[in-house]
Amino acid sequence: MKRVLLLRRGEGAVVARELDDDAVPVGATELAADALPAFVAEHEAAPVRWVWDDTTRWYPGLLAAGVRVARCTDLRLSRAVLRRSPFADRSLLAGPDAGGWDVLEPVTATDPGLFPLADPADLLDPVAEDRRQQAALAASPERARLALLLAAESSGALVAAEMTHAGLPWRADVHDRLLTGLLGPRPPAGQRPAVLEALAVEIRSALGTPGLNPDSPAAVLAALRAAGLPVPDTRSWTLEQVDHPVVPPLLEYKRLARLLAANGWAWLDTWVRDGRFRPWFLPGGVVTGRWASTGGGALSVPTQVRPAAVADDGWRFVVADVAQLEPRVLAAMSGDTAMAEAARSTDLYQGMVTAGAVPTRAEAKVGILGAMYGGTRGESGRMMPRLARRYPRAIALVEEAARAGERGEVVHTLLGRGSPSPSATRSDEADLGEPPEDRGPRDDADRRRRAWGRFTRNFVVQGTAAEWALCWLADLRNRLWRLGGDGPVEQRPHLVFFLHDEVVVHTPEHLAGVVADEVRAAAAEAGRLLFGGFPVDFPLDVAVVRSWADAG
Numbered sequence: 001m002k003r004v005l006l007l008r009r010g011e012g013a014v015v016a017r018e019l020d021d022d023a024v025p026v027g028a029t030e031l032a033a034d035a036l037p038a039f040v041a042e043h044e045a046a047p048v049r050w051v052w053d054d055t056t057r058w059y060p061g062l063l064a065a066g067v068r069v070a071r072c073t074d075l076r077l078s079r080a081v082l083r084r085s086p087f088a089d090r091s092l093l094a095g096p097d098a099g100g101w102d103v104l105e106p107v108t109a110t111d112p113g114l115f116p117l118a119d120p121a122d123l124l125d126p127v128a129e130d131r132r133q134q135a136a137l138a139a140s141p142e143r144a145r146l147a148l149l150l151a152a153e154s155s156g157a158l159v160a161a162e163m164t165h166a167g168l169p170w171r172a173d174v175h176d177r178l179l180t181g182l183l184g185p186r187p188p189a190g191q192r193p194a195v196l197e198a199l200a201v202e203i204r205s206a207l208g209t210p211g212l213n214p215d216s217p218a219a220v221l222a223a224l225r226a227a228g229l230p231v232p233d234t235r236s237w238t239l240e241q242v243d244h245p246v247v248p249p250l251l252e253y254k255r256l257a258r259l260l261a262a263n264g265w266a267w268l269d270t271w272v273r274d275g276r277f278r279p280w281f282l283p284g285g286v287v288t289g290r291w292a293s294t295g296g297g298a299l300s301v302p303t304q305v306r307p308a309a310v311a312d313d314g315w316r317f318v319v320a321d322v323a324q325l326e327p328r329v330l331a332a333m334s335g336d337t338a339m340a341e342a343a344r345s346t347d348l349y350q351g352m353v354t355a356g357a358v359p360t361r362a363e364a365k366v367g368i369l370g371a372m373y374g375g376t377r378g379e380s381g382r383m384m385p386r387l388a389r390r391y392p393r394a395i396a397l398v399e400e401a402a403r404a405g406e407r408g409e410v411v412h413t414l415l416g417r418g419s420p421s422p423s424a425t426r427s428d429e430a431d432l433g434e435p436p437e438d439r440g441p442r443d444d445a446d447r448r449r450r451a452w453g454r455f456t457r458n459f460v461v462q463g464t465a466a467e468w469a470l471c472w473l474a475d476l477r478n479r480l481w482r483l484g485g486d487g488p489v490e491q492r493p494h495l496v497f498f499l500h501d502e503v504v505v506h507t508p509e510h511l512a513g514v515v516a517d518e519v520r521a522a523a524a525e526a527g528r529l530l531f532g533g534f535p536v537d538f539p540l541d542v543a544v545v546r547s548w549a550d551a552g
Contacts, residue, residue: 003073004043005051005126006036006058008119019051023131037065049073051130053121055157056106056280063165066488068481074154075129076104077284081153082136087146087416092136097124108280108294142416148529149415149467153284155474159495160281160291162477166490167276168309168497168548169506175268175308182304183256186265193260199253206246214253262297263305271296277309281498288459289417289466290500299499309504309548316512319551320519320542321502324348327368329465332527332536333414336393340536357390358383371398372461374454398457405456406449413463414530422452464530465501468538471529473498476505476522483511483518497548504548512544 003019012033017025031039040050040062050069052058054076062069079101082088100123107119140146180186184194192200204212207223214220217234224231227246231238236254239247271277277296285292293299301309311317322328327348331339338355345351349364358364363379367387370380371394388395401411405422412418477495485492493507493515507515523538543551 001047001049001071002043003049003051005130007126008122017127019130023127023134025127037062037067040069041067044068044070047071051075051126053124053126053129054104054106055154055161056108057119057121059158059161060165063161063489068162068489069158070478071151072154072158073130073133073150074157075126075133076101076106077153077157078133078150079129080284081149081417082133082146084410084418084420085146085416086410086412086418087140087142088136089139090136092139093132095125095128095132097128100124101129106280106282108282140416145415148471149413149417152415152467152470152474153289155477156283156291156470159473159477159498160283162489163495163497164278164280166494166496166506167274167278168504169275169312169315170272170277171275171308171310172268172272174310175272175305176265178305178308179260179264179268183260183264196253196256196260199249199256202249203246203253206244206249214250215257220250259302259304262300263302267296283470287420288463289413289470290462291466291498298497303549306549307547311506311546314509315506316509317496317545317548317551318505318507318512318515318519318542319502319545319548320505320516320523320540322523323539323541325468325501325538326372326461326465328536328538329468330368330372330394330397330461331391332531332534333461333464334393334397335534336391337535339391339394340534343536346539352390355390358386371395372458374402374457398461401460402453402457405459406453408449408452409456411456411460413460413467415464415467417463417467419456419459419463422448468526468530469498469501471526472522473503475525475529476503476519479518479522480505480507480515483514516542516544 003023005017005019005025007015007017009015009030014031014033014036016029016031016039018027020026029039044067047070049071050058051073052075055072055074059069059072079093083090083093083102100120104121104124137143137146137150176186179193183196187193191197200212200214203214203220204210207227209223209226212219212223220234221231224234224246227244229242229244231242236251239251271279277298279293279295279298281298282292282294291299309317323346324343327339328343330336331343339352342348342351342355342357345354347361349361349368352358352364352368353361358367363383366375366380367383369375371384371387375381384395404411405419408422410418410421473495480493480495481489483493493505493511495503496506497504503519505515505519519542520540523540527536527538545551
């Protein structure tokens with residue numbers, strides 16, 4: 001397949017260089033920036049992979065011009081994978097501008113222009129970086145796995161840019177009605193909505209504090225203690241244990257105040273434009289490979305406002321999520337056939353009960369989550385011996401990852417994403433729920449060691465699940481495009497939302513059934529790509545709905 005590397009040049013010019021099999025340029029075409037979309041569209045007629053420093057710097061402008069790219073190599077994301085992967089020789093990535101590549105950040109700006117001012121990417125050499133990355137990949141003892149991960153990561157960058165470009169359909173009038181129903185009419189700037197103000201009056205009356213500001217945790221804590229309630233904090237779960245008239249209005253105030261702050265009228269004004277919610281999705285934004293986002297809290301849209309996500313007239317949402325993704329991935333990557341047998345049930349936990357591993361579904365869930373997240377004490381710890389006997393390979397995999405982390409070693413996902421080393425991240429700052437008193441240097445070292453073991457235990461599973469999801473997205477993206485149509489991405493069935501194990505597709509209504517089939521087929525293909533013929537199922541809950549909230 002032809003590879004073409006794109007470079008920015010001063011005075012609004014772009015250079016396109018075709019690369020040979022050794023990543024050496026064999027030709028160059030210089031063109032004006034405004035001619036690039038036509039150039040890319042012409043070359044997309046034949047298989048081509050575009051190589052560029054960072055998808056967020058190139059693809060938004062192409063999408064704005066109505067041009068879709070099938071394949072790319074994102075050098076920024078690929079380097080981040082290679083420099084941590086135990087499957088790659090990091091010394092092959094060394095170069096005079098290596099430090100600049102290591103700290104290069106994505107661009108999250110509303111202007112899709114190709115030439116942002118003072119862009120640090122312009123100080124880097126994409127030709128040399130591509131050559132270094134190709135050398136590291138060629139020398140890898142796990143080249144096939146690592147190549148799949150790099151391709152999936154770059155495809156994820158294309159998906160993310162397309163989702164930002166298309167936006168999630170969002171009805172501002174519905175959102176406003178939801179807020180009004182919960183909070184009262186929109187208040188003037190600087191004032192509380194009527195419902196919050198009424199709750200504030202109840203809180204002050206119950207505590208006998210006329211001037212109390214319920215938005216101040218310190219003031220509320222002091223008022224609670226003055227009323228004879230010896231609470232350590234004002235967290236909701238703490239307040240739920242208290243029997244006092246102030247608790248119901250205070251809990252309701254906290255709930256509605258969070259909604260107002262996170263998704264209130266200010267959020268609506270800022271993040272919904274032209275009937276679309278347009279955050280920026282950031283592939284590889286978490287060390288495990290999970291996505292992050294910036295702008296509008298895209299990865300935590302609360303159920304209270306999801307009714308405002310309404311498909312366009314004549315269109316529908318196809319919403320799909322995977323049942324118990326991480327336990328199924330654990331079964332597959334460990335090759336544990338007994339656990340895979342339980343996973344053939346739509347409900348893996350109930351499948352474990354049916355197999356006689358544990359007596360109840362609740363115990364199955366607590367035990368498996370404890371095994372993956374390090375909750376090996378209490379109820380989950382009690383389940384571990386039974387799970388280890390029934391599912392020895394699955395439990396051994398996470399136990400070995402935990403021990404490796406405790407020894408300070410790097411662990412990796414199935415395709416080769418490496419964990420950071422303990423020295424790179426301070427795990428000792430997390431609240432691990434252990435008593436702080438009488439702790440010496442050895443106690444602190446043991447605490448850090450155990451904490452890092454819990455991290456690496458989960459890293460291998462969560463990271464591999466993220467790889468499965470990337471393959472799912474990449475294949476689904478292409479399947480949706482092939483369903484037909486002559487317009488750009490947003491005029492065909494297209495992805496508009498992704499969160500770990502859930503996707504939302506916006507599609508013309510007459511294609512909704514076909515899209516649902518393609519979503520399932522892409523999930524099955526992702527399983528085959530990662531796990532070959534190993535018999536593990538990834539069942540989906542798929543709904544065709546007008547509003548996202550109707551998906552349940």
